[in-house]
Every structure is written in structure tokens, then in C-alpha cells.
Amino acid sequence: MPNRVFISHSTKDKDFVDNLVEHLRDHYIETFYAPRNMPGGRWEENLITELNNCDCFLVVLSSNSLESDYVKFEINTFLDISPEKKVIPVLAEQCPWERLHEKINEYQLFDYVQNPREANNRLLHEFGINPHIFPPVVVGDIKIPVFIFVGGDGHTKFHYRDIICEGPGILTDDSRVFTLEGDIQEFARSYIPKRQKECEEKSILFINNPQVRLNHVSWGASNENGGLDNRPLRLKLGWTSYYHTVVTNGMTHERLPDGSTIGQKYAADIDKIHDCRLSNPIAANMSIITKDNYIFFGIRSHKVQTLPGNYQPAVSGDGQPEDLDKNGVYDPFRTALREAAEECVGLLVPPPSVDDVTFFGLGRWKKTRFPFLFGEIRVDATANEVMSYEPTQRWEGERFSIPFTVESVTEWCVDRYQDYYNGRTSAASSASIFSLLQSLRYAYPDKWPEVIRRCTINHNSPS
Structure with a gap:
């Protein structure tokens, strides 16, 4: 299980991403999620620091993220500085997601559009965790x-x-x-x-x-x-x-x-x-x-x-x-x-x-x-x-x-x-x-x- 997961997303997808981050957190997966975790100071320097500190890069794919300069900056920077680390693409809505980056289709897609429950379970399994049977x-x-x-x-x-x-x-x-x-x-x-x-x-x-x-x-x-x-x-x-x-x-x-x-x-x-x-x-x-x-x-x-x-x-x-x-x-x-x-x-x-x-x-x-x-x-x-x-x-x-x-x-x-x-x-x-x-x-x-x-x-x- 990675120690910390960087969440790359468009702010326009806040409802979906909030629920996803909460689901990961309920299973003890620590995330860097900018709306909650971004420190003060220059945002670009902060993002590069966090990208270096994270063990895994999760990108939420949607028509909004395809248009987001921030998401493009984050995935380009992550793949430049940490090419050996894992990338997890999560599909939040149908879109031509392959356009985000030339290497994005090299990674296994987690499709929350066709089968969100299966995608949730597969995502936890990717992190070495079984879904909770009993609630907290x-x-x-x-x-x-x-x-x-x-x-x-x-x-x-x-x-x-x-x-x-x-x-x-x-x-x-x-x-x-x-x-x-x-x-x-x-x-x-x-x-x-x-x-x-x-x-x-x-x-x-x-x-x-x-x-x-x-x-x-x-x-x-x-x-x-x-x-x-x-x-x-x-x-x-x-x-x-x-x-x-x-x-x-x-x-x-x-x-x-x-x-x-x-x-x-x-x-x-x-x-x-x-x-x-x-x-x-x-x-x-x-x-x-x-x-x-x-x-x-x-x-x-x-x-x-x-x-x-x-x-x-x-x-x-x-x-x-x-x-x-x-x-x-x-x-x-x-x-x-x-x-x-x-x-x-x-x-x-x-x-x-x-x-x-x-x-x-x-x-x-x-x-x-x-x-x-x-x-x-x-x-x-x-x-x-x-x-x-x-x-x-x-x-x-x-x-x-x-x-x-x-x-x-x-x-x-x-x-x-x-x-x-x-x-x-x-x-x-x-x-x-x-x-x-x-x-x-x-x-x-x-x-x-x-x-x-x-x-x-x-x-x-x-x-």
C-alpha cells in the first residue's frame, strides 16, 4: 500500500473527488488533496514538493480535467520527476481521456462510469486492502x-x-x-x-x-x-x-x-x-x-x-x-x-x-x-x-x-x-x-x- 497518494483533479469535479478521497481515507490510505492539504506559499513549488513526497499519482479523468492546465502540469511534472512510480487513472465521466497525456493509456483504467462498485473494489485491491465489511x-x-x-x-x-x-x-x-x-x-x-x-x-x-x-x-x-x-x-x-x-x-x-x-x-x-x-x-x-x-x-x-x-x-x-x-x-x-x-x-x-x-x-x-x-x-x-x-x-x-x-x-x-x-x-x-x-x-x-x-x-x- 502506498504511504501517500497525490490526487490530481479539476475543481469542477469536487463532489466526485470528495467522495473518492473520503472512501480512500476510510481505508487508511493517506492522500494529498489540494483543497484540504495545500500549505501556504507558492503553489507551483508546493505541488512539486508534494509530487516528490507522494508514492502514487491518482488522476481523475473527466472533460473538466482534460481542459485543466493544473492537471496537465501535475501529470507532466510527476512523470518527469518520478517515472518509476505508479499512475492510477480514474474515469469519472465518459470523455476522450487518452488525450490527457501520451502515456496515460499505458496504465490500467479504473472505470467509475460503467461499474463504480467494481472500480472501487479494484482500486482498494490495488492498494493491498480489502473493502470493509463492517463500518467504522x-x-x-x-x-x-x-x-x-x-x-x-x-x-x-x-x-x-x-x-x-x-x-x-x-x-x-x-x-x-x-x-x-x-x-x-x-x-x-x-x-x-x-x-x-x-x-x-x-x-x-x-x-x-x-x-x-x-x-x-x-x-x-x-x-x-x-x-x-x-x-x-x-x-x-x-x-x-x-x-x-x-x-x-x-x-x-x-x-x-x-x-x-x-x-x-x-x-x-x-x-x-x-x-x-x-x-x-x-x-x-x-x-x-x-x-x-x-x-x-x-x-x-x-x-x-x-x-x-x-x-x-x-x-x-x-x-x-x-x-x-x-x-x-x-x-x-x-x-x-x-x-x-x-x-x-x-x-x-x-x-x-x-x-x-x-x-x-x-x-x-x-x-x-x-x-x-x-x-x-x-x-x-x-x-x-x-x-x-x-x-x-x-x-x-x-x-x-x-x-x-x-x-x-x-x-x-x-x-x-x-x-x-x-x-x-x-x-x-x-x-x-x-x-x-x-x-x-x-x-x-x-x-x-x-x-x-x-x-x-x-x-x-x-x-
Whole structure:
């Protein structure tokens, strides 16, 4: 999958191109689209810079683009400076599209006139991605690329002993340890040393620690009042390692020798953990809320390997060997409390306990397939008191807080989402937005219609 796609188009085709760009973005394909992403300065210099930075050139073909001097300039420049890179012609309307450039008919056409659905699917396949079966989480106009297995509905809650874990057992039991497929092992042998060197040059921590792996999940039991309840949540667990995660969940877009991507070949459907042959470490993503009604989130430092400098929930981390009890059984509540101390509250007095932790459900990120438990921790302290304690792993990032009100949280989430939508940031703040909105949904269920209204965005207005 290319890292960034340049979108060449006529502004007169805005409706078609907006929909196309949104479709690509929904499938994690980053684009340079001038109406959203063009920086200030001289446009010609900016375009040449972007053409150099993009891995692929997508041109929208129409009678309007055939007459556009800008489109002609862009394709001529791209083919001059990057003849080895891919060109993707997309036909938006019937026209003599071959006239645009003498080489344009050398590339496979994606015909949105005759069969738009097939063209859409073929285009995603070109990028090594299968079309989504399940939609993302949507709040108003904010789209979050998460699939929720259970919970996230404003009333399902998992407290201590509502989550039953099997395993992972002792780390030396090879039957419980995830192993890489042969073709991924080949990729890992070349990629891991290269990535390790890159991290060393940037002072990024890159070590191969053990991680608790989610092998299978189920939930639900009969309810004392009749019907079914989502509790208990049952997790079947094994072991994996950070390096395995890096080359599977972290590289789902990587092409294998047979032409498929790691995601296409081994991820399986997103709702099927048991069929997935990726590393799948289980994580806990939690908000922290204080007694004076502030909610915390974090910004990852530039010393971490995954998404450095990006926003994240206040608590975000995978299961580790220290989160097991004496019988080798994983306890996600230990992960939540350990990560809370490391990333946010430090050695807070009084410290939060398992009774202060509430999980709302289990989800999975759509591209990487990372599974995670999500919820919140309520601490018996004010925001100022929390900030008076240093996190035990301060190097991982910085923590921030905002008032835990519908107005403040939705404003923050909309601003961050607008930054991504309009190209002011290269990566969405999806994890922090998801975490904050989930806490809002559970704390103020009667105000959820207002949350949706506030998250309905006019993208054409100043922001």
C-alpha cells in the first residue's frame, strides 16, 4: 500500500473527488488533496514538493480535467520527476481521456462510469486492502476506524471478576507461543534489523519484550431476569513478542512475494480473532477521570516506536508478564493500573484500585487489527493532585486534561478530527477521540443526542 497518494483533479469535479478521497481515507490510505492539504506559499513549488513526497499519482479523468492546465502540469511534472512510480487513472465521466497525456493509456483504467462498485473494489485491491465489511464507529461526522466486539453501547460494563481469562500460562510453554508464517519470517529477517537501526539513530526504544496475545474471545450468559447479558467476557490468551507484532499487526500493508499483503493473507475477517494469524497483543486503553471532573489524555513522546508524537488515551498499553497472577492467568485490571502509574498518575496517594477500573468493552483497530479493552479509571484525586505526581515512565509522553463536560470533550474531539481531515496532521488522533467519547457516552447517556449534534461538522466552515 502506498504511504501517500497525490490526487490530481479539476475543481469542477469536487463532489466526485470528495467522495473518492473520503472512501480512500476510510481505508487508511493517506492522500494529498489540494483543497484540504495545500500549505501556504507558492503553489507551483508546493505541488512539486508534494509530487516528490507522494508514492502514487491518482488522476481523475473527466472533460473538466482534460481542459485543466493544473492537471496537465501535475501529470507532466510527476512523470518527469518520478517515472518509476505508479499512475492510477480514474474515469469519472465518459470523455476522450487518452488525450490527457501520451502515456496515460499505458496504465490500467479504473472505470467509475460503467461499474463504480467494481472500480472501487479494484482500486482498494490495488492498494493491498480489502473493502470493509463492517463500518467504522461513527459519532456525528467523526469516523473512528474501530470494530467493537462487545460493549461501547453506553450501558455494558465489566468490573473486576466480570472478565474471565484463560492463560496464557508460563512463557516457556511453546504450545502457547505465537509463531510467524514462513513468508513473514523472511520479511522479518530483513526488516527488523533495518527498523532497529532506524530507531537507534532516532533514540527510539526498540526491544523485543513478551506480550500477552488474544487467541479467542466470547461473551454473554443468561440473565437472572431472563434473556442474555454481555457478562462475563471470556478471553483465551497466549504469548507473542514485540518483534512479531511489528512485522504483522504493524505491517499489514506489506506486500509478500505472492503479491498479497500481510493483512489480506493473514488478518482474516475483523470479527474473527480465532482465525487471525497476526501477533494480536491485547491492550488496555483507558481514560482517567478525577473527582473534580477532569478527564486525562496523553501525547506520545518521540522516544516511542509506535505513532511518536501522536495523541493517545491517558492509559494505553499491552499485557505484560507482570500482569499475570501466580497461576499464570492474565489480569487486564493489573495492566490498567500498571499503565496508569507509568503514563499518568504515577504513585498517586491514594492509588487507584481494581474497584476504580471499569471496562466498557472490547474493540479492534481496523487496519492493524490490534485488539484492545477500553474503559476508564476513576481516581480519588483532583486534576491538580494527579499533575503533582510524576508518571513512573515519564519518557513515554506527556499527560493533559480538559473539563469532563459534553462541551469541552466534543470541542476537543472535533478540533483534533478537523486537523486530520484538513491535512494539518498526518495521523488521526483516533485512539484518544474514541476513548474520550466512550467515557462521555457512559457518563452522560441522556446527552448522547447532543454529543452527536456537536460532532456533526461543517467541513467547509473555518476551523
